Amino acid sequence: MSKRPVSNPLALAVLSCLWERPMYPYEMTTSMRERGKEDSIRLNFGSLYSVIKTLEKHGLIVVAQTEREGNRPERIVYAITEAGRREAHEWLRELIDTPAKEYPAIETGLSLITMLPPDEALELLEKRAERLGADIAARELSLTGEAAAVPELFMVEFHLRLAMLRAERDYIAGLAERIREREVGGIEMWEGLHELLAQGLSMVEIQRMIEAGDFGQEVADLFSS
Known part of the structure; x- marks a missing residue:
């Protein structure tokens, strides 16, 4: 398989969420859990923030806006970029098309x-x-x-x-x-x-x-x- 800028499967799940619409991190985890993706993708909030920062660093997602409701902490809404859409598409094709050696x-x-x-x-x-x-x-x-x-x-x-x-x-x-x-x-x-x-x-x-x-x-x- 080709070398990807981000290889954690959670990153592809994030790109998939943002492929649908801009979201803030908590929305992403809620969406994944509601759809039962935890059984296929290792999900925890700490890793999610690290993955989001890495995706942003590589220009695959960007900050779309920030939101604040009352005294609640500011929420950052992320959106996928065109580069992110291409990366998600190519990555998904590779996962489905090419068998990979795993070590159960x-x-x-x-x-x-x-x-x-x-x-x-x-x-x-x-x-x-x-x-x-x-x-x-x-x-x-x-x-x-x-x-x-x-x-x-x-x-x-x-x-x-x-x-x-x-x-x-x-x-x-x-x-x-x-x-x-x-x-x-x-x-x-x-x-x-x-x-x-x-x-x-x-x-x-x-x-x-x-x-x-x-x-x-x-x-x-x-x-x-």
Whole structure:
């Protein structure tokens, strides 16, 4: 992806708000929360002011006017510039068109799961699947009532998130089941490794055993890969 003058996704949300009409910061946060954007974009008031100042510095938004009501603090109303409109358009095209490598925490955890004993990993995976199931059920419930009347166009990110949660839940539950049934490739190696660790051997000692040819080939392959 190309280098953007401002890369925080909250900045694009601000540009989107101002694309509609000039607003002051509190209006922006209210608008985003009312539309459920907090589920897709990390939103907090402190970050918002920092993002607004950065957008202003790069000429993507400007101060349109200041307002004061009675003894209340002065409110600054911001507006998007033509440069801001172009930036928002190009940024949005890039986000939708070009897949980007992301680093979800669960991928990190799964990539290092052999550090845990199989039984412990199984327990944690089953708990995660349960929590994902509860999250999915709550989201599905939120689609009833008034929300059911909201056009799909305005909830596409919600449905994408729901689909991703379902896919993760199904994979995690399936992985847990295969570990329970000892159907995961390399399960004997994984169990053997932790049996030796439970006996008090260190990883350094296990690696020496591998180098001496005193351990199973599967474990040897694991450490040589």
